[in-house]
Amino acid sequence: xxxxxxxxxxxxxxxMFNAKGFFATSLDDVAASLRVSKPLxxxxxxxxxxxxxxxxxxxLEQLRSAANSARGTSGxxxxxxxxxxxxxxxxxxxxxxxxVIRTGDEALTTxxxxxxxxxxxxxxxxxxxxxxxxVKDKSIDATDVKLVAFTLAGALNxxxxxxxxxxxxxxxxxxxxMVDILTAxxxxxxxxRRRQRPTVKTMNSGDLR
Numbered sequence: 001x002x003x004x005x006x007x008x009x010x011x012x013x014x015x016m017f018n019a020k021g022f023f024a025t026s027l028d029d030v031a032a033s034l035r036v037s038k039p040l041x042x043x044x045x046x047x048x049x050x051x052x053x054x055x056x057x058x059x060l061e062q063l064r065s066a067a068n069s070a071r072g073t074s075g076x077x078x079x080x081x082x083x084x085x086x087x088x089x090x091x092x093x094x095x096x097x098x099x100v101i102r103t104g105d106e107a108l109t110t111x112x113x114x115x116x117x118x119x120x121x122x123x124x125x126x127x128x129x130x131x132x133x134x135v136k137d138k139s140i141d142a143t144d145v146k147l148v149a150f151t152l153a154g155a156l157n158x159x160x161x162x163x164x165x166x167x168x169x170x171x172x173x174x175x176x177x178m179v180d181i182l183t184a185x186x187x188x189x190x191x192x193r194r195r196q197r198p199t200v201k202t203m204n205s206g207d208l209r
Contacts, residue, residue, distance in 0.1 A: 006044045009034065013045065014055040014095045022052055022107040053112040056103050059096035060119040063088060067126035077134025078187060082179055084130055085152060089175035092160040101160035124149060134186070141188040148186070155182055 013030045020029070027048055031038045045051045070084035091097035100120075105113040128149045134140030142148045159174060 002044075009036070009041060009044050010051070010054065010058075011095060013041075013051050014058075014099050017052065017055065018095065018098050018102055022048075022103065027051070049109050049112055052099075052103065052107060053115065055096055055099045056116055057119065059091065059094075059098070059100035060116075060123060062091045062094075062097060063100075063123045064119075064126065066091065067123065067130070070130060071126075076139035077130065077137045078139040078183065081127075081130045081134055081140070081186075082183055084127070085156060085179045085183070086172075086175045088127075088153075089156045089159060089178055090171045092157060093163045093165075093171035093174070098160040101157045124153070127153065138188055140186050142186060152182055 009030070012034050013025075013027075016025045016030055016033065027038055027041045030051075031041050041051075045054070066087035067084055070080045070087070073080055073083060075083075092101050103116070105117065108116055128145050131140060131142065131145045131148050135142055135145065156175075156178065159171075159178070163171065163174065165171070
């Protein structure tokens, strides 16, 4: 019962942070949305900074789990990367992942911001590692791993701002489509020599004799 109550409070808080912004949201607002007292929020979650840190940590832990899961699957580097990217996009369209994208360092205390940055760096490193593995096994055609990672993350972070959970397409469907678009240019193609069509010899009348 305690766990369920705490989860309900945390979920209400993260949704309000996402909807109104951290600075425009007070714990009084969160308490009022659930018709509970503010001291109850403090009892279960702590102060506002602690609440936000837990929200973004939840999202980052989900991303870390997705990276670890992708590393452990079979397939080549591109297939593992695609698996991770689909989960990445799905997570950033959910409550805690959305909070990660919408939260800036300035919203946290110095200590919490340091923790936040360290966790984000871990996710960035995991993405670069997956890309590098694909380059190594020749399933990914890229020369600048860092730029590829920045490009992918930049594109997949935006749904956290525009995705409507009540829209006609699910987060899973949107994630799959976006990853197909973004990774189409990463797949290693046959060499130019192999892509050339075979030359067709044109016969003239003399060849028929």
